[in-house]
Amino acid sequence: MARYILQRVFAAFVALWILTTVTFVLMHAIPGGPFTRERNVPEAVMRNIEAKYHLDDPLWQQYLDYLGGVVRFDLGPSFKFQGQTVNDFIRRGFPVSAELGIISIILSMAIGIPVGIISALRQNKWQDNVTMLVAIIGVSVPSFIIAPLLMYVFALKLRWLPPAMWGSWRQVIMPAVALALLPLATFSRLMRSSMLDVISQDYIKTARAKGLSELAVTWRHAVKNAVMPIVTYLGPLIAAILTGTFIIEQIFAIPGLGRQFVWSVNNRDYTTILGLTIFYGAFLLLMNLVVDIIYGFLDPRIQIAGRKD
Amino acid sequence: MDNLLRVRDLKTSFFTYAGEVRAVDGVNFDVAGGEAVAIVGESGCGKSVTAMSLLRLIPEPGKVLAGSVELAGRDLVKLKEREMRHVRGNDISMVFQDPMTSLNPVLTIGTQLMEAIRQHQKVEKDKARARAIETLEMVKIPSADKRLAQYPHQLSGGMRQRVMIAMALSCHPKLVICDEPTTSLDVTIQAQIIELLKDLKKATGMSIILITHNLGVVAGLATRVIVMYAGKIVEYGPVNEIYGIPQHPYTWGLLRSVPRLDAAEKRRLVPIYGQPPDLLKPPVGCRFNPRCDHAMKICREQEPPFVPVNGNGQHHVACWLQHPAAPAVAGFKKGVPA
Amino acid sequence: MKAMSVANGVNPGVFGPVPENAFEHVGPAPEEQNLIVRPPTTYWQDAWRRLKKNFLAMCGLYVIILFIALAIFGPMLTGYTYFGQVLTDANKAPSLAHWFGTDHLGRDELTRVLYGARISLSIGIVASVINLAVGALYGGISGLVGGRTDNVMMRIVDIIYGIPLQLVVILLMVVMGSGLLNIYVALGLVYWLGMARIVRGQVLALKEQEFVLAARMVGADQRRLLLRHLIPNAMGPIIVTLTLSIPQAIFTEAWLSFIGLGVAAPQASWGVLASEGVGGLRSYPWQTFFPAAAISLTMLAFNFLGDGLRDALDPRLRR
Ligand SMILES: Nc1ncnc2c1ncn2[C@@H]1O[C@H](COP(=O)(O)OP(=O)(O)O)[C@@H](O)[C@H]1O
Ligand SMILES: [Mg+2]
Numbered sequence: 001m002a003r004y005i006l007q008r009v010f011a012a013f014v015a016l017w018i019l020t021t022v023t024f025v026l027m028h029a030i031p032g033g034p035f036t037r038e039r040n041v042p043e044a045v046m047r048n049i050e051a052k053y054h055l056d057d058p059l060w061q062q063y064l065d066y067l068g069g070v071v072r073f074d075l076g077p078s079f080k081f082q083g084q085t086v087n088d089f090i091r092r093g094f095p096v097s098a099e100l101g102i103i104s105i106i107l108s109m110a111i112g113i114p115v116g117i118i119s120a121l122r123q124n125k126w127q128d129n130v131t132m133l134v135a136i137i138g139v140s141v142p143s144f145i146i147a148p149l150l151m152y153v154f155a156l157k158l159r160w161l162p163p164a165m166w167g168s169w170r171q172v173i174m175p176a177v178a179l180a181l182l183p184l185a186t187f188s189r190l191m192r193s194s195m196l197d198v199i200s201q202d203y204i205k206t207a208r209a210k211g212l213s214e215l216a217v218t219w220r221h222a223v224k225n226a227v228m229p230i231v232t233y234l235g236p237l238i239a240a241i242l243t244g245t246f247i248i249e250q251i252f253a254i255p256g257l258g259r260q261f262v263w264s265v266n267n268r269d270y271t272t273i274l275g276l277t278i279f280y281g282a283f284l285l286l287m288n289l290v291v292d293i294i295y296g297f298l299d300p301r302i303q304i305a306g307r308k309d
Numbered sequence: 310m311d312n313l314l315r316v317r318d319l320k321t322s323f324f325t326y327a328g329e330v331r332a333v334d335g336v337n338f339d340v341a342g343g344e345a346v347a348i349v350g351e352s353g354c355g356k357s358v359t360a361m362s363l364l365r366l367i368p369e370p371g372k373v374l375a376g377s378v379e380l381a382g383r384d385l386v387k388l389k390e391r392e393m394r395h396v397r398g399n400d401i402s403m404v405f406q407d408p409m410t411s412l413n414p415v416l417t418i419g420t421q422l423m424e425a426i427r428q429h430q431k432v433e434k435d436k437a438r439a440r441a442i443e444t445l446e447m448v449k450i451p452s453a454d455k456r457l458a459q460y461p462h463q464l465s466g467g468m469r470q471r472v473m474i475a476m477a478l479s480c481h482p483k484l485v486i487c488d489e490p491t492t493s494l495d496v497t498i499q500a501q502i503i504e505l506l507k508d509l510k511k512a513t514g515m516s517i518i519l520i521t522h523n524l525g526v527v528a529g530l531a532t533r534v535i536v537m538y539a540g541k542i543v544e545y546g547p548v549n550e551i552y553g554i555p556q557h558p559y560t561w562g563l564l565r566s567v568p569r570l571d572a573a574e575k576r577r578l579v580p581i582y583g584q585p586p587d588l589l590k591p592p593v594g595c596r597f598n599p600r601c602d603h604a605m606k607i608c609r610e611q612e613p614p615f616v617p618v619n620g621n622g623q624h625h626v627a628c629w630l631q632h633p634a635a636p637a638v639a640g641f642k643k644g645v646p647a
Numbered sequence: 648m649k650a651m652s653v654a655n656g657v658n659p660g661v662f663g664p665v666p667e668n669a670f671e672h673v674g675p676a677p678e679e680q681n682l683i684v685r686p687p688t689t690y691w692q693d694a695w696r697r698l699k700k701n702f703l704a705m706c707g708l709y710v711i712i713l714f715i716a717l718a719i720f721g722p723m724l725t726g727y728t729y730f731g732q733v734l735t736d737a738n739k740a741p742s743l744a745h746w747f748g749t750d751h752l753g754r755d756e757l758t759r760v761l762y763g764a765r766i767s768l769s770i771g772i773v774a775s776v777i778n779l780a781v782g783a784l785y786g787g788i789s790g791l792v793g794g795r796t797d798n799v800m801m802r803i804v805d806i807i808y809g810i811p812l813q814l815v816v817i818l819l820m821v822v823m824g825s826g827l828l829n830i831y832v833a834l835g836l837v838y839w840l841g842m843a844r845i846v847r848g849q850v851l852a853l854k855e856q857e858f859v860l861a862a863r864m865v866g867a868d869q870r871r872l873l874l875r876h877l878i879p880n881a882m883g884p885i886i887v888t889l890t891l892s893i894p895q896a897i898f899t900e901a902w903l904s905f906i907g908l909g910v911a912a913p914q915a916s917w918g919v920l921a922s923e924g925v926g927g928l929r930s931y932p933w934q935t936f937f938p939a940a941a942i943s944l945t946m947l948a949f950n951f952l953g954d955g956l957r958d959a960l961d962p963r964l965r966r
Contacts, residue, residue: 015809022815026822133703136954140946142898144905145939148925156929202410208366209405210425210476211397220424221413228415243813247905251925265821266907273821277814284811300415300460582675599676607669609676616661632662635670 004302008292012285019281020070023274024063030270048077049271075275080267086275093257096166097245100256103176104241108183113230115184116191117223123196131188138185144247147178151251164253175252179244183237190233194226201225224298231295235288242280312379313483313516314340314363319376321355321362330588332358332371334540340484345510345517347527347548349563350537353585356520359537360486364401365393381483399429402477406489408469412461418445419457422476429480444475447512448505467498471505478509486518491526503529524563528552533623536560539586539596546624556618556626559597595629603638605629694883697959704955710948714941718768721761729754729762730913738931748933750923759915760937766916767897767945770830774896775889777835782842783885789843790850801847804840812837816899820908827910830903834896845888883960890956894949901942917942 057065069076075086115135119128151174155163162171198204199222207221245258253259257276264272296302321333332355340346348356362373365385378385380400385393397403405411413421422441426432432440438457445453448471461469470490477485487506491499507530510517519531527534527548534551536544536559544557555561562581583600586592592599598608613627629635698704722729736753739745747756789800816833823829901918903909909919917938924934 011806011809015806018806019810019814022810023818026818030822136703136950137947140894140950141943142901142946144902145921145943148921148928148935148939152928152932152935202405202407203413205366206403206405206411206473206476207413209364209397209403211394211399211428212424213394216424216428220416225413225415239811239813243811243902247902250905262906265817268821270821273818277818280814281811285809288809298415300417301462601675604673604675605669606671606673607665609673610666610669614661614663629662629670632665632670634665636672 001296001302004296005293008289012289016278016282016285017067020067020278021063023277024066027270027274028059042082044082048082049079052076070278075279076271078269079271080264080269081272086272086279089260089272089276090257090279093255093260096254097242097249097256097258100172100175100179100245100249100254101238101241103172104179105183105238107176107180108187108237111180112184112187113191113227116188117195117218117226119188119192120195120199120226121218128192132192135185135188138181139189141181143178143182143244144251146181147175147248147251150174150178166252166254166256171252175248175254179241179248182240182244186233186237187230190230191226194229195222198222198226228295228298231291231298234291235284238287238291239284242284311342312339313342313344313381314518315377315379316363317377317379319359319362319378320374321358321367321371322374323371325370325589328589331540331591332588333362334588334591336376336537336540336542338535338542338545340516340518342483342516343510343514344533345506345519345531346533346535347519347521347531348535348537349521349524349527351522351563351581351585353588354522354537355540355588356522356537357488360403360488360518360520363486364397364403366397395429398425398477398482399480400482401484401486402480402482404470404473404477404485404487404490407493408466408473409461409493411473412469414461416460417457418459418461418464418472422457422472422479425476426479440479441475444479445472447478447509448472448475450475466494467501470494470498470502474502474505474509478513478515481513482515484516484518486520488520489522490519492521492523499526506530524552536563539591540588541596541627543597543628544624544626546619546626550619550624554619556624556631557597557628558601558603558630562600595627603630605635694956694959698955701955701958703951704959707948707951707955710944711952714764714945714948715768717761718764721764722758725755725758725761727755727758729759729915731755738927738934740931741933747937748931750920750934751927751931756920756934756937759920760917760941763915763917763920763938764941766827766910766914767900767918767942770827770834770900770916771893771897771945771949773831774834774838774900775892777831778839778842778892778896779885779889781836782839783846785839786843786846786848787850790847790854793851793854797847801844804843808840812840813899813902816903817906817908820903825908825911827914830900830910834899838892838895838899842885842888842892845884849884887953887957887960890949891953894946894953897942897945897949917945 052069073087075090078084078086078089115131119131122128151163154161154174161174162168165171204217204221207217212220242258245256246262247258248254249256249259250262260272261276261280263269264276316336316338319333319336320331323330323332334355336355336359338346348359350356358367358371361367363378363385365373367373373386376386380396385396388396412418419438419441422444423434423437426437426440427434430437430440441457442453445456450456450468450471456464456472461472464472474485474487474490490506491502494502503526506517506519509515510530517530519527521527524534531548534545534548535542536551536557538559544551544555544560546556551560552564555564559581562579565579566581581600586596586599592609594610595601595604595608595613598604601608607629611629613629613631615625615627616631618624618626618631630638731754733749733753736745736749737751739749739753741748741756745755745757747760749756750759785800785804789797816837819833819837820829823833897917900909900916901921904916904918905922909922910916912919915923920938921935921942924931924936924938928935
């Protein structure tokens, strides 16, 4: 198990290093970007950038400095906002985005997984057909399409919910639902096919031959085995929710980090784009690591042998 | 002989997109108390489906269509599902072919053993645990108490099969069905498992149905042999007669095609030519006729009836060669008078 | 005869009457031994039969064909251009003159949606084909060469998998600037990992099969082996992956549009149209509705078809 975790941590660090290097190289390629001298920026910002990135040093020196900054979690100043650092943006925006994200994940798992299980147990019956039809619509319609639709119906026409902003629980509902729909549908589809896969395994036959009730067979023998592969999809789903927040926060005017990021992209606030990309990258890698470790604990084959067969 | 199990006219079909697959098509046999009966036949002949029909565990799109399965006088086919659950693992239990996949990889051996015990005997956890250790010792697994906390992947194939057998024995069943219990094991382990089953039968007085496609493993354990082909029984009789004076050409083929664990001299192995038929549309007449060296005109037209041979009322065969008008076949000893 | 039957213990009565010449020896019937009762079908025929029976998948296929036809011919038939501004006609609701209404510059929304179909569909297809080419090459080489090379190449894929690719796409677009060609390149070069894994898996599985051995024995060189034998035989899962990657690319482009990194004006993909519409949602909902419906329907059609293809091409289901 320790070896397994170490391997994962190592791989995550390598990935983060690659991402950091790629961003550094790309930012050097932009004319007028933070690492080039020919550009029109206010004198004050210029001094900040100068102080931070030592643009007169040789390139490798700049690269090392920059890596050092990332390691110390110092993501540098904003290119467009005087007196603001990327760390300030994160401190202000991330808690909001995280709250929205966590609510969406919980929502999608709490509904998606049971729906998938029921669908598998009713394979090819109408309950299954209906849920899987709804689920495929759920994975097909992007959150940024659902969001305006929800807003139009529930805020503008029916006036049940506030159309935008952040603070009360009623303002959470629409963005959370819009974000949760894709992972919810994905969870239910994955859970269904995973359950069907497990149900056809020999050990389920063994459990039935023991005289266990259908409930015990399903619950003790099928569900636990079927959930395990689902866990590995948590990583990509967290990524999907996170990238979803970029747009959802914009549509609902939520003061989260996603909206900050889109603002930076639109206004070519290069250092902020850079810093937030690395922050998001590190965050997702950390999430993947957590998911891998959870998986390791769930699967005795990894727990004991330290590897997946 | 008082029969523990009495199977009559059992029919099980799978309703696939291409049509009805008659996997078991009118099967009759008995198993006496304390007796071991072998069911042999190539893969795809309906052995496993027969076994699963006894436990009523046929998966979709399959269905037991007709027949009766009487266990100690009670017809299992008529039981409610809830009552049937109490039969599974308690009165009749099952050991499957592949011990690598038949145990749940994410539950410990102890959990899997104890859940069977606690399902049928309402006992405390520590009592179930004691019983689990006891059964593991019965199947000769060393340091049984330590095994309870282990996971299946930590045991070897032979050990896992012993665990499966222990699980089958844990509720003192009257009948244990072993579906190819040795097929996926090494040859040396195969002999050990058969030996173990023999000892356990003697120790517990249970009946055994041993399913195998390998006639070689039968001899040491079973007293009677049922030969199945394409969903039907083609011959059955005492084990020494099946080996000594087999009556059906299919049985001859099976005997010629397998090495026997107990065979003194090395024999040349001759495989049976061709494959068992697709049970969607089995051959007309005798189902074995397309592969039979001795096929006659009538074999293509009419199904042979079951006839007793050898006059002792225990050995039966369904083959037209038994007809008094049929020509003699070289090298074939017809049944000797009792 | 009679005497023998008694000795045999078999009473001829149990057999009943038999026809004449019943016991004439005929021997085995080899032609019947491997009789295949189910209709003989090739892999592709079988897959097509299964697909045709899948109602939703066929609906998906028809919708895709319809949309492609509309993308090609539609913009010529409306009588408007996607860039022609008539400011006096700005923000008109759907009418007989403008079926889908007009946008804030008075451009015909129907024409823009039809023209958007060209852009969005071409992005989906071109990006997926680039994914396919890169992924198949990488995965094919990795699987075919095997050994240490395979190990290293797959380790690299594992590590890249850890990097959040959407972020890389954003960075690429920021650096290259928006524009159709840049989107093709960015999406095409980033999302090939899944394809590489699938192809490698197929190659490994097929590599050991007889026909590869046979081809090796007649002296086919490795490149020919890859192109002529292995890749065509691995087509099933690849087609499924390809079909499902097209809506993914359309989705990613729309998402980029909402961030402000889509194609450059006056060109507009569905994503650009929808994101421009959202601002006026309260007053001019049709500006969001039509492009949003187009995106959703297309994604749905490709997902239906992809799911259907997966079921149809899955050899495990062939019984
Ligand atoms: N789930 C199923 N669906 C359709 N046909 C099946 C199924 N299970 C078994 N069969 C058919 O039943 C026949 C007998 O199978 P089985 O009893 O497993 O053979 P064996 O004698 O090897 O144990 C096979 O020919 C197979 O085609
Ligand atoms: Mg079997």
